[in-house]
Amino acid sequence: MGEHEFETAFREWQQSRWHAVSAPHGTAALRHTHWLAAEPAEYAGAPGRWHAESANVVGALRNGTEARLAPGEELELDGVRLRAFERDGALALRVIDPDAPSRTSLVAIEAYPPSPERVVTGRFTPAGAGATLDVTSVDGHESNDRLGGAIELEIDGVPVELTVTRDDHGLSAVLADATSGGESYRFRFLRVPEPAADGTVAVDFNRAYLPPCAFSDEYVCPLPPLGNRWPVALRAGERLATRHPLPEVDAEVGAGAGAEVDAA
Template identity: 45%
Template sequence: MSTDAREEWQDWRERRRAAISGPYGPLALAGTHWLADHPDGRIAGLPGHWTAGDDAVVLRAGPDDGLTVDNEPAAGEIRLGPDADPASTRVTSGERHLLVLRRDGDWAVRDFDPESKARRSFAGIDVYGHDERWVRPGLFRPYAQGRTIRVRNADGQRRGLGLAGELAFTLEGDEHTLQVAVEGDGSLWAVLADATSGTDSYRFRFLRPPAPAADGTVTVDLNRILLPPCAFADHFLCPFPPPGNTLSVALRAGERNPTVR
């Protein structure tokens, strides 16, 4: 392994740990509360009155609730759209950030608490050692039309997963393919399992290769296989691998499992 590759991989590991363990990283998610389960607008442990509309969540709050919206004390009725970043969500309760989520037309409030039990007990991420043989040339083959399939999520519900094509690469002379999504920046995203899943590594993992070149070629670095957010907190809705994305090979590469104190 070259010195540059070793240093880049180590830097990746350190950045991942920092992102996961930050005050509003995945470990801080203490709850996802679906508003359909709270028709009276009250969520146990959260101040304010939360109701779902067609195009927004309506928060009603007063001085006694201690909420802030856009850094000002919440007062009266406020309409809230979906938040993108837990670190900069509009609604806060002390150090807690209350993020509005919409998924498949349903609204929820997520509670990111820097004092969550998961964050306090986090000790690190167990990873396989870097191996250059896991860095493979790949080819992205887009579908003529994108497709959406329904897959089970970590909370037991089935939801749509958008797929844009397949990513092909070879290992020991055999071609393997993964169905992938294309992110807004052109990078790829695959949800996968392999022969280590559920035993030597978490039950499924993510792979995020960079944007392919114009001819579809892309480097597939399996050393950077990621744990999904639901490996760090139980309140995420991570999709399970779609059909065809459970590989028969043992990918002893990338992140394996979280470690706790």
């Protein structure tokens, strides 16, 4: 791929990411994640009364009808989108609101300039059958993901190892580096292509992207495992979410400002 084609492909990826994050019901529009109990109750931003029943999220709506959502299913009411979410058997109702401050304050997704040098070839070692990885989420929840394996590679001459997990979409990683928590967000996500038959794999760090919790506090993203917290600076991929400055509070008239949500 030539330099022009490389940069064009990167810009197209950036545009698709911006649309996915900033769309009216996109990533940044998550306003609430309500963990449900067995007893029906009212929850902020969600019309009706909601509860968890077996494997479903169930709502008694104001028009007298019942909504029943399996995890991943959604319903649009009063301009907001309600989505059922499940984690290790616990059910939640997510409220996706185009007017959420986490969306309306968002200006851009800053990224490092794309560079072919940040497409690094490494060697993949698959994990054994049934292997899992202990995962801690931003809210302290602990779980296990299916371990895909590890990739040995070098970043600016420094040997590192990238632990990857596997799901229905393929291999992926959660990683942090020397820029994390300063010039870049505290950690980032990365999709990894399937390795070749000889174990080699080209990892494009230009496509490292911000996790959903960089855009809304209501996500429960996994943190990087210890081995994926590198001492080297990885200046590639998405960097930070840029937001409008918060308005000044006028104490005399009681004007308020929305809370900053760019941290998990």
